[in-house]
Amino acid sequence: MKIQLDSFTVRHPKIPPPHAADMVLHLAVALERYHAAGVHLQASVMLETRRFVLAWRAVDAEAAAMLDTNRATEMGAESLLLLVLHATKGWTVRRRLQRGAFADWLLSSPDGLLIALETSGTNDGSAEQRMKEKLSQISGCVAAPTRVAGVVRFLDPRSIVEEFKDG
């Protein structure tokens, strides 16, 4: 299955367009550090593994140079995870959450269930280690009954989403 990065605004219409465009730009820059459009993403969503072809328009080099490297990785990871979760589960953004909520986004499923999502990205670090940290973080979240953490490792590229469960 193909994911066109430009489909972000259609998949998540509640993110205001200027911010959505910024998120897609950061994602394209984070991907272009290692890959060209057409790269295969290995996505694991709650133990189910899928492969996606990622497609995007080449980023203007000057625009890319203006972006902060760490921010591109973090915001790029958020954007990619939101695309993957829409493609696999049909989850869409309801709103952004504040830092103290221990999650970045409140999502809703097609049948109206609420999900809290905490995200993180790394270029070439350990995705598993980062996932442990993020699951620990989202354990403090009380925003929604379902709490998931997502991590992207851009070098491969691959993404992991796991649900935090008490006990």
Place this chain on the structure above:
Amino acid sequence: MADISLIIDRLYERVTSAIFIAEDAEGRGDLVGARKAYLEVSFLEEDIGSRLDASDAEGAIARRGAITAALSADLPERALDIVHGYLKEELPAPLNGQLKLLEAEALSKRPSSELRRLNVRPAARFSLDAVA
């Protein structure tokens, strides 16, 4: 009268945007810009909270958010005003406990009573003699 879900959707777009602006300002080290944006977040969360019941999960998010945003805006007095208003509502026990923790945080960040009473009068820094 507009559908409540449409109003909430519009407020969610605005609060999402305001949070992005606040985070961006923080990232650039623009503390004044960040505080201003968090105050806007606090107003929007308060508005959302006023339209959703405290027993609703999203109503609870908004109530906590109105207070935490006021704290991020470095306005503990505002945070206390909001939390005291919410604590008068009929709240689910978990939310009541969470708001009490936020109340304690706001109290700890409030300037001392002596400082709050302090009347600052800036003294003139230059005299006519110095200019002459």
